[in-house]
Amino acid sequence: VLIPLFVASFRHAEELALAMECRCYHGGEGRTRMKQLHMSIVDLYGSIFCVLFLAGVIVINIVI
Structure with a gap:
């Protein structure tokens, strides 16, 4: 089951790479970068x- 999946994936990747080369695609020129995420106080509280909560569940499972 996995062998045909890998063969199809590699074939698709080869076709996509060829199509990108034919269209003279140049990767990073003029592209925007990902926005850097920063941890906020809400993330810390979460x-x-x-x-x-996980510690409470573990303690309850040990005690009961």
């Missing part, structure tokens, strides 16, 4: 909540 992470702390998840860790405490």
Whole structure:
């Protein structure tokens, strides 16, 4: 099952690469970059909540 999937994937990648070369595609010229994400206070509170919740579940499973 996996062998035909890999063969089809490589064949598709080869065709796509050939099409991009024929159209003179140049990767990074004039493209925008990804926006850098920064951790905010809400993310910190969410992470702390998840860790405490997971610790609570583990403690309850050990005790009961």
